[in-house]
Amino acid sequence: MIEVKNLVKRYGNHTAVDDLSFTVGKGQILGFLGPNGAGKSTTMNIITGYISATEGTVIVNGLDVFEEPEEVKKMIGYLPEFPPLYPDLTVLEYLDFVADIKKVKRSAKRQMVDDIMEATKISDVKNRLIRHLSKGYKQRVGLAQAIMGYPELIILDEPTVGLDPKQIKEIRELIRELSKEHTIILSSHIMQEVNAVCDSILIIDKGRLILQDKPENLGKHFSSTVGVKLVVKGDKDTIISELRKIDSITKLEETRALEEGTVGLTVYSNEDKDIREDLFFSLSGIRTPILEMQSISMSLEDIFLKVTQEEESVNETSTSSEEEVITDVSDL
Amino acid sequence: MLAIYKKELRTYFTSMVGYVFIALFLFIIGLFFRMNNLVTRAANFEYTIANVSFIFVLLVPLLTMRIMAEENRQKTDQLLLTSPVTAANIVMGKFFAVFTILLVVNAIICTYPLIMLRYGKVPFASSYASLMGFLLLGGAYLAMGIFLSSLTESQVVAAVITFIVFFFTLFMDGIAASISTNHKTALIFFGILMLIICFILWIMMRNITVSIGLGIIGIGSLTGLYMYKPTLFDGAIVKLFSWLSATARFNNFYMGILDLADIIFYISIIFVFLFLSTQVIKKKRWS
Numbered sequence: 001m002i003e004v005k006n007l008v009k010r011y012g013n014h015t016a017v018d019d020l021s022f023t024v025g026k027g028q029i030l031g032f033l034g035p036n037g038a039g040k041s042t043t044m045n046i047i048t049g050y051i052s053a054t055e056g057t058v059i060v061n062g063l064d065v066f067e068e069p070e071e072v073k074k075m076i077g078y079l080p081e082f083p084p085l086y087p088d089l090t091v092l093e094y095l096d097f098v099a100d101i102k103k104v105k106r107s108a109k110r111q112m113v114d115d116i117m118e119a120t121k122i123s124d125v126k127n128r129l130i131r132h133l134s135k136g137y138k139q140r141v142g143l144a145q146a147i148m149g150y151p152e153l154i155i156l157d158e159p160t161v162g163l164d165p166k167q168i169k170e171i172r173e174l175i176r177e178l179s180k181e182h183t184i185i186l187s188s189h190i191m192q193e194v195n196a197v198c199d200s201i202l203i204i205d206k207g208r209l210i211l212q213d214k215p216e217n218l219g220k221h222f223s224s225t226v227g228v229k230l231v232v233k234g235d236k237d238t239i240i241s242e243l244r245k246i247d248s249i250t251k252l253e254e255t256r257a258l259e260e261g262t263v264g265l266t267v268y269s270n271e272d273k274d275i276r277e278d279l280f281f282s283l284s285g286i287r288t289p290i291l292e293m294q295s296i297s298m299s300l301e302d303i304f305l306k307v308t309q310e311e312e313s314v315n316e317t318s319t320s321s322e323e324e325v326i327t328d329v330s331d332l
Numbered sequence: 333m334l335a336i337y338k339k340e341l342r343t344y345f346t347s348m349v350g351y352v353f354i355a356l357f358l359f360i361i362g363l364f365f366r367m368n369n370l371v372t373r374a375a376n377f378e379y380t381i382a383n384v385s386f387i388f389v390l391l392v393p394l395l396t397m398r399i400m401a402e403e404n405r406q407k408t409d410q411l412l413l414t415s416p417v418t419a420a421n422i423v424m425g426k427f428f429a430v431f432t433i434l435l436v437v438n439a440i441i442c443t444y445p446l447i448m449l450r451y452g453k454v455p456f457a458s459s460y461a462s463l464m465g466f467l468l469l470g471g472a473y474l475a476m477g478i479f480l481s482s483l484t485e486s487q488v489v490a491a492v493i494t495f496i497v498f499f500f501t502l503f504m505d506g507i508a509a510s511i512s513t514n515h516k517t518a519l520i521f522f523g524i525l526m527l528i529i530c531f532i533l534w535i536m537m538r539n540i541t542v543s544i545g546l547g548i549i550g551i552g553s554l555t556g557l558y559m560y561k562p563t564l565f566d567g568a569i570v571k572l573f574s575w576l577s578a579t580a581r582f583n584n585f586y587m588g589i590l591d592l593a594d595i596i597f598y599i600s601i602i603f604v605f606l607f608l609s610t611q612v613i614k615k616k617r618w619s
Contacts, residue, residue, distance in 0.1 A: 051616075084406065084407050087406070088346045088347050100338075102415055102416070129346070
């Protein structure tokens with residue numbers, strides 16, 4: 001459906017997008033993940049034909065965005081970072097206008113506007129001026145605008161910004177619903193969001209592609225360390241000296257224990273090695289009961305932080321990046 | 333285009349701007365109509381029209397200041413430019429919307445000579461010729477206003493620039509007349525003009541070869557022409573200015589002369605500025 005090849009965008013000396021290539025299949029939801037200023041919005045603006053690229057090509061359904069912009073624009077619905085709303089129009093007038101410029105057929109227009117207002121839950125404000133709407137409603141009107149005309153490709157730049165948790169849930173459901181017939185690209189810096197709806201995740205930082213994979217596979221890239229959180233009852237020094245005997249433990253960290261007479265510990269081990277049993281037998285050997293044990297699996301946040309920070313530390317010093325990252329992760 | 337046209341008109345009349353423009357317009361014209369026609373008992377409506385042609389300088393910025401600048405500021409240009417509408421469609425839709433408001437005002441003013449008909453004979457030819465010129469002049473100013481608004485993100489900046497530029501057009505004849513008619517001055521003036529054009533071209537295209545090439549060819553041919561026949565440059569600045577002057581052309585209409593050249597002149601001005609506005613919109617993509 002979309003093929004982005006060697007995309008480069010430079011502003012003077014600043015490179016916003018640096019040799020980015022990826023593909024999205026039909027009916028997929030692609031999540032664009034990256035810290036602020038990573039080049040997410042720039043890439044989206046290029047795909048939608050709002051700005052040009054310095055180098056590279058974008059092919060949507062076999063059509064080049066730079067050569068046939070009019071044709072490509074017919075297939076794309078776009079919700080930019082700031083929803084493009086006219087404050088002096090009512091919601092209904094605005095959506096009518098959008099339907100007109102998206103060349104929706106006159107006979108289908110009325111029904112489509114109603115359906116979309118229903119789907120995005122804005123029917124109750126349809127006669128109010130957009131300037132009087134709250135941020136959440138404005139965001140949803142922006143979303144309604146993007147799906148007007150049911151384009152084949154829907155591009156959403158941080159679609160759930162400014163919404164409350166209930167609305168976020170509704171919008172995610174809507175996005176999932178839409179993905180049955182549409183290809184969707186959405187960007188976010190919120191991991192759960194991408195995790196919750198996307199078929200494929202693309203992490204970029206400083207304009208470069210760091211990785212593209214399915215959300216469930218992402219963990220595999222970074223399972224070099226696995227940690228276990230422990231709360232053990234007993235004397236701290238004896239526990240620690242006992243744990244030092246286990247070879248597969250690579251790192252020991254003390255955390256705050258809430259109860260009197262207990263020790264809080266975070267233990268990291270090599271990958272592919274489940275140390276929970278070892279921990280149990282070793283600690284029960286010195287009769288210090290384990291009160292709590294919880295394994296830490298890497299969340300998307302951790303992966304994201306790790307990936308983007310690794311990039312940074314690679315730039316600074318190529319060594320000892322692992323340690324820094326781990327301490328940061330445990331801070332979360 | 334129709335969608336943009338409708339939307340623009342709607343915004344003018346949901347915000348107060350449309351009503352304020354019409355009201356102020358009619359108020360000023362009414363004032364001059366009373367002084368020039370009713371009080372002095374003159375039937376020539378063109379006197380009023382000639383007196384109020386400055387009205388555009390005051391009121392057109394009111395109408396055009398937000399027309400493009402606001403799209404840029406609210407980022408709604410992102411919606412327009414990622415929709416299947418061309419830049420030309422956007423500009424045309426907007427121009428026709430503001431022109432419609434002007435048409436409404438003119439339609440109301442058209443009845444004024446008819447009012448005077450009750451009291452005696454009215455020279456309709458010169459009255460309506462001047463109204464026609466008035467409309468065309470207004471269209472030219474609107475097109476200029478749209479272009480100037482497309483250059484900025486701020487309504488206030490757009491309004492101020494538009495006002496200053498319009499102000500100069502009013503006094504262009506006077507300024508031109510005070511410039512020396514010496515052929516040397518003319519040569520230097522056209523040389524500088526050529527350099528400015530090359531510089532603007534360079535800013536827009538970022539192509540050194542084209543702009544320098546054009547500069548060399550332009551200045552070369554100017555000097556060549558000067559060597560060959562210096563008298564050609566006598567009073568050339570004044571000629572150029574009065575040819576370009578939008579208000580000077582208006583005098584023909586005022587005298588009841590409908591010259592095709594004048595009509596085409598105004599329509600070309602409208603066309604040129606609308607074309608420049610579409611170029612500004614298209615250029616945004618390449619910045």
